[in-house]
Amino acid sequence: MTDALPALTLLLVDDEAPARARIKELLQDIAAELPTRVVGEAADGEEALALIQHLRPDVALVDIRMPKMDGLELARHLAGLPQPPALIFATAYDTHAVQAFDLNAVDYLLKPVRAARLQAALEKARLVGPLTTERLTKLRQDAGQGPRRHFSCHERGRILLVPVQEVLYLKADLKYVTARTREREYLLDEALTHLEQEFAERFIRLHRSVLVAKDALSGFERGQGDGEDGGEHWLALLKEVPEKLPVSRRQWSHVKQYAK
Structure with a gap:
């Protein structure tokens, strides 16, 4: 029987x-049929990711449109966790748009949420289980989501x-990509070619192993010695860090337009 099952732990995002309060009221309405326990609440994707890693809820009920980080981007980062929660989206999209998100991996609630629909989604989430890499790939394809606002870096188990x-x-090195900010470096477990496609508006390729942010370039200078193509080559200069990045002969004709 359903009431013999342990209560599902939930994070409301x-x-x-008022939308979070509405969900809590609905959860009380269906408590006899489906016991749940709200372990936390978040107002955006960044806050949600931190809470999920700390609280490890069974299910995250996530609004799609939020500031700082929306629900779809949050899903991408959640897939990198060793034990991600099951994921249910809430959306104000019309019925035709919701059909584009109708996946077996996760469920979608159309606002305003109704008690019976919420119960059905939670029961489905219990059966389907956590978000997986395969489900995330399907989600990204169906959602048509644009570039992320954040990269994910696994560091010390978080x-x-x-x-x-x-x-x-971004610099490729063996199986990882190094992302350099003004303060430090981060290791990303992603392919440079995929990053180039996703962030084509922000980054430009300098070299087979290097992408640079267009607005980070301060100029170029000639380098001596053996470059990738042999002989004299160009080096890219950056505004906020001392590193000089190699520019391949193949890329120079495209890159030189960014010379200051």
Whole structure:
């Protein structure tokens, strides 16, 4: 019987406090049929990620549109956790738009949320279980989501968020990519080619192993010795760090337009 099951632990994620209060009222209405326990609340994706890593809820009920980090970007970062929660989105999109998100991996609630629909989604989440890499890939394809605002960095057993706007360059090294900000470096477990496609508006390729933020470039200078292509080559100069990045001969014709 359902009442013999342990209570589902929930995190409510919505930038509007009344919306979170509404969900708590509905949870009380269905408590006899489906016991739940709200272990935390968050007003944006950044706060939610921190709470999820700390509280480890069974289910995260997440609004799609939020400031700082929306629900879809939060889902991308959650997939990197060893034990991510099951994920249910809440959305104000119309029925036709919601159909584009109708995946077996997660569920979607159309606002205003109704008690019966919430119960069905939670029961589905219990059966489906946590978000996986395969489900995330399908979610990204169906959602048509644009570039993220943050990179995910695994460090000391936790996920750190690195704002994309703070990254000056990305450099591939073996199986990892180094993301350099003004303060420090972070290791990303991602492919440079995928990052180039996702962030084409912000980064430009200098070299087969280096992408640089266009607005981080301060100029170029000639380098001596053997470059990637042999002989004299160009080096990119950056505004906020002393590193000089190599520019391949193949990329120079495209990159030189950014010379100050």
